[in-house]
Amino acid sequence: MLMSGKHPDAPSVALPGGIAIESTNLSYQYVAGQTAVDDVAVPFYAGEVTMIVGPNGSGKSTLLQLLLGHLTPSAGTITVHGQNITGLHPLNRAALLSYVPQTPQVSFAYSVQEIVAMGYWAHRRRALRASVPAGDQSAMDRIVQTMWDLDIHALAQRTFDELSAGERQRVAIARALVQDTPIILLDEPTAALDVWHQLELLDHLKSLARDRQKAIIWVTHDLNHARANADRVLIMHEGKLAAHGNPKHVLTSDILEPIYRVHVTLRDDNLLFSRFSSS
Amino acid sequence: MKAMILSRLTAITLAGVFLTLLIFIVCLAFGPGMPGQQAISVGFPRMAILQLRLTRVEAAAIAGAALGLAGVLLQGLLRNPLADPFVLGISSGSTVGVMIWIVFGQAMLQSFTSSPWMENLFANGQTIPALVGAVVATWLVFLLGRRRGGMLDPMTLILSGVIISTIGGALVMLLNNLVPYGARTDILNYMFGYISEGTSHTLILAAFISFVLAWAGALTLGGAMNIASFSDAEAHSLGIQLSSLRLSAFALAALATAASITVAGPIGFVGLICPHACRGIFGPDHRQLFITSPLLAAIFLMLADTFVRSTGAYFNGELPVGVITALCGGPFFLYLLKRRRTWM
Amino acid sequence: MRLNIILGLILVGMLPALAGCAKTVANKPRSSPRIVSTDPSATQILLQIGAAKTIVGVSPWDKPLLPLSLRHVPVVGGYVHLDEELVVQLAPTALILQQSPQRIAPGIISMAKQNGIRIVNIRINTFRQLFATTRTLGSISGCQKQAAAAITKLKSELNILAHSRPQKPPRVVYIISTEPIMVVGADNFMDQEITLAGGTNVAERCGDGFPTITRETLVRLNPQVLLISKPGEPVASGPQDPRLLPWLKLPIAAASHKRVDLITWPRAQMLTLHVYHLIRRLRNCMDAAPNPGGSQ
Numbered sequence A: 001m002l003m004s005g006k007h008p009d010a011p012s013v014a015l016p017g018g019i020a021i022e023s024t025n026l027s028y029q030y031v032a033g034q035t036a037v038d039d040v041a042v043p044f045y046a047g048e049v050t051m052i053v054g055p056n057g058s059g060k061s062t063l064l065q066l067l068l069g070h071l072t073p074s075a076g077t078i079t080v081h082g083q084n085i086t087g088l089h090p091l092n093r094a095a096l097l098s099y100v101p102q103t104p105q106v107s108f109a110y111s112v113q114e115i116v117a118m119g120y121w122a123h124r125r126r127a128l129r130a131s132v133p134a135g136d137q138s139a140m141d142r143i144v145q146t147m148w149d150l151d152i153h154a155l156a157q158r159t160f161d162e163l164s165a166g167e168r169q170r171v172a173i174a175r176a177l178v179q180d181t182p183i184i185l186l187d188e189p190t191a192a193l194d195v196w197h198q199l200e201l202l203d204h205l206k207s208l209a210r211d212r213q214k215a216i217i218w219v220t221h222d223l224n225h226a227r228a229n230a231d232r233v234l235i236m237h238e239g240k241l242a243a244h245g246n247p248k249h250v251l252t253s254d255i256l257e258p259i260y261r262v263h264v265t266l267r268d269d270n271l272l273f274s275r276f277s278s279s
Numbered sequence B: 001m002k003a004m005i006l007s008r009l010t011a012i013t014l015a016g017v018f019l020t021l022l023i024f025i026v027c028l029a030f031g032p033g034m035p036g037q038q039a040i041s042v043g044f045p046r047m048a049i050l051q052l053r054l055t056r057v058e059a060a061a062i063a064g065a066a067l068g069l070a071g072v073l074l075q076g077l078l079r080n081p082l083a084d085p086f087v088l089g090i091s092s093g094s095t096v097g098v099m100i101w102i103v104f105g106q107a108m109l110q111s112f113t114s115s116p117w118m119e120n121l122f123a124n125g126q127t128i129p130a131l132v133g134a135v136v137a138t139w140l141v142f143l144l145g146r147r148r149g150g151m152l153d154p155m156t157l158i159l160s161g162v163i164i165s166t167i168g169g170a171l172v173m174l175l176n177n178l179v180p181y182g183a184r185t186d187i188l189n190y191m192f193g194y195i196s197e198g199t200s201h202t203l204i205l206a207a208f209i210s211f212v213l214a215w216a217g218a219l220t221l222g223g224a225m226n227i228a229s230f231s232d233a234e235a236h237s238l239g240i241q242l243s244s245l246r247l248s249a250f251a252l253a254a255l256a257t258a259a260s261i262t263v264a265g266p267i268g269f270v271g272l273i274c275p276h277a278c279r280g281i282f283g284p285d286h287r288q289l290f291i292t293s294p295l296l297a298a299i300f301l302m303l304a305d306t307f308v309r310s311t312g313a314y315f316n317g318e319l320p321v322g323v324i325t326a327l328c329g330g331p332f333f334l335y336l337l338k339r340r341r342t343w344m
Numbered sequence C: 001m002r003l004n005i006i007l008g009l010i011l012v013g014m015l016p017a018l019a020g021c022a023k024t025v026a027n028k029p030r031s032s033p034r035i036v037s038t039d040p041s042a043t044q045i046l047l048q049i050g051a052a053k054t055i056v057g058v059s060p061w062d063k064p065l066l067p068l069s070l071r072h073v074p075v076v077g078g079y080v081h082l083d084e085e086l087v088v089q090l091a092p093t094a095l096i097l098q099q100s101p102q103r104i105a106p107g108i109i110s111m112a113k114q115n116g117i118r119i120v121n122i123r124i125n126t127f128r129q130l131f132a133t134t135r136t137l138g139s140i141s142g143c144q145k146q147a148a149a150a151i152t153k154l155k156s157e158l159n160i161l162a163h164s165r166p167q168k169p170p171r172v173v174y175i176i177s178t179e180p181i182m183v184v185g186a187d188n189f190m191d192q193e194i195t196l197a198g199g200t201n202v203a204e205r206c207g208d209g210f211p212t213i214t215r216e217t218l219v220r221l222n223p224q225v226l227l228i229s230k231p232g233e234p235v236a237s238g239p240q241d242p243r244l245l246p247w248l249k250l251p252i253a254a255a256s257h258k259r260v261d262l263i264t265w266p267r268a269q270m271l272t273l274h275v276y277h278l279i280r281r282l283r284n285c286m287d288a289a290p291n292p293g294g295s296q
Helices: A060-068 A092-097 A113-130 A136-149 A165-179 A195-210 A221-230 A253-260 B001-030 B047-078 B092-111 B115-121 B127-144 B154-176 B184-192 B201-219 B222-227 B232-237 B242-264 B270-282 B286-310 B321-339 C003-011 C040-048 C084-090 C106-114 C128-141 C145-162 C189-196 C202-206 C213-219 C275-287
Strands: A019-031 A035-046 A050-054 A075-080 A097-100 A182-188 A214-221 A234-235 A238-246 A263-268 A270-275 B030-032 B040-042 C035-037 C053-055 C094-097 C118-121 C171-177 C179-185 C225-229 C260-263
Touching: A019 A060, A019 A214, A035 A060, A035 A075, A035 A214, A035 A238, A050 A060, A050 A195, A050 A221, A060 A097, A060 A182, A060 A214, A060 B232, A092 A097, A092 A113, A097 A165, A097 B232, A113 A136, A113 A165, A113 B222, A136 A165, A136 A270, A165 A182, A165 A195, A165 B232, A182 A195, A182 C003, A195 A214, A214 A253, A234 A253, A238 A253, A253 A263, B001 B030, B001 B047, B001 B286, B001 C202, B030 C213, B047 B154, B047 B201, B047 B222, B047 B242, B047 B270, B047 B286, B047 C213, B092 B127, B092 B154, B092 B242, B092 C260, B115 C145, B127 B154, B127 B242, B201 B242, B222 B242, B222 B286, B232 B242, B270 B286, B270 B321, B286 B321, C035 C040, C040 C053, C053 C084, C084 C106, C094 C106, C106 C118, C118 C128, C128 C145, C145 C189, C145 C275, C171 C189, C171 C202, C171 C213, C179 C213, C189 C275, C202 C213, C225 C275, C260 C275
Parallel strands: A050 A214, A050 A234, A097 A182, A182 A214, C035 C053, C035 C094, C094 C118, C171 C225, C225 C260
Antiparallel strands: A019 A035, A019 A075, A234 A238, A263 A270, B030 B040, C171 C179
């Protein structure tokens, strides 16, 4: 059912297993004195699905916005494919990083197809600036293909505000995939999806990581999902990097219990949670 | 897809320009008749009168087009379908400018009359103070609308606009008590917006050039404005430099609004409704809106102004053009609202 | 909108319904009359019949027109924001309004009743109403004799004017506000002034009161004399005055004969007992030989 599709004009990818994006000593304060991200140094690898977990307010989404370059770090740097993200031209940055928000927002009644096509805008602009053919026909094919992949082709002419939350999320994912970047940042992309679409998306992103060496960075609340599907897990706690590594090694009751303040037990390779008794 | 969009855009542009020119010529053929003998005169009049009509229809076309453009820019910039140049306090700024001029400036007129340069500059009375007021208000809204990091934030911007508007309204009431007896009609008439046959050619040319510059600038922003309809982070990820895009859109909107205020004063509703109408008819793509909305607004204001210009005999004198823009625009707006389920 | 109403009231006068002019209550005035006037014309008439001493409160529009000796008189407000507390403190015998009776706030009526203040609602939109109002103001200020004398004087003055009307009255348009152009239409005292000054108000056909017209209509009316009211402004400095230039460029007879004039008299848009002097000035504008620039 899922096809990885043909992407004829994909930008160059990082070496298999190489570092796609990396943060060093990264800190961010929304207001002076309130540190949301505190001295985080972590690499993200091409060809891997990295999942970021952590309790509410632990700095997951802030870290994602920093990696995206949308927030400017208070301290530290982010290096994408060897370049400092703050020095990147917006169009070049859009060729490296794409982003799927938790709840996509659109202010006017664009059709699904228009929105998905906007993922291609930066590429077209870059081509214009470099005076090379933009390859619009292949782009159109890619847009249609991606809408098929995400099961939204039937909605192509519907306007965004007419869609359900899950459909909206799939449109935002399609837009990011049309952008065809080596690094894809997703902020709880499956929150509004039904089980079937969750599994489809997972397969699709995994195959993008494996077959096309993309770095998938995925913020999630579902610890079992992270344990089962991530190549690497990153646990955030109070702005700091609490643990980082193989999910089987990182998602353990020793590490999770103090962070989440719940009992964690492992049964049939599944994490089970229960509240501490009041005594 | 590109070829398809371009051909559609070209067709719409050509049809729009043709229709605008046609309406322009049609408007020249209508005017008030001889009082007491004929209510409306239809047909092309003698040269002396045709020149007056030409001035006024030109001014209406430029003012309308500029408002239509500013409306699209501001609604896109603020991601708010209720935005127009006047929500942002620009109109109240220009009114305050005019009132300050009437209260304090005219007292100084006598000292100016020794200088022919100043005389010429102020021969058009309220235009320059209005422009200065609009620019000052815009600048204030801009300064207040910036958040940490210098980026314009839609919500802060619109709130600043509303607040500047309110303060401007209060200043207008305050100054009203200081205005000399007899000058108050000037202010009132000014506040409603008015297109005059007496507008100087220099002003019309200046407004036209400002509008064309703003238009040319806006046409390069179409694709980026589409993407700026997403949340900040999404737009950023898609390759938009939001801070510079917002700065450009705001500056272009201010330039277009200034062009319109120069020749017509603050005429409401056109800048609000024309972008909506075009969105309803042609869809929300800014690349199209930047062409269709100014043209539609020019047509709308030319027709509305020709109506008030020609029908004074039926209304015991000429109506303010704002009455017609609101009376015709309002129901049309409601019709569009009804036809489409949603506007956001 | 409220501003509009205020201005409409000041400049245009009241709704043309009431012909009943001044409405007075037949009370005997108390020992010494104390008058609060919220109407600039009424204040001027009081001054002109020698009742200056009776004025204890005025409207904000009166301030610049008061003689120095009365500049200390407190402002009680106008048609909309009447400071009732101040009115009560001033303990007037009469409160002058110019408002249609339905529009007088009930609070003002009851305040007046409780404090024994007589509400004198006047209307001055025609010369006939001017005479009636002057008589009323004379009686409430105790200056009946002066009022009667002033009326007689004005009537005889107007008589002289009426009998010396030119054989061929010039076509006149009298502009009271320039952007947009508001002109003196039919059925008001300024229309009567034009006639008495020896002109024909061709803008009468544009409507009653003060209709708004376009320059095109102005060109079609083709006045031989164009008057532009700028009360309180500096006198025209000559044909190069920026306030005259745009009008002198219009294709109308008044422009080609340089018969475009500014009327800068501060009371030019009010009807008072000094109207004779204003009309004389207007007549100068009309029957003077081609007169470039200002007339005053």
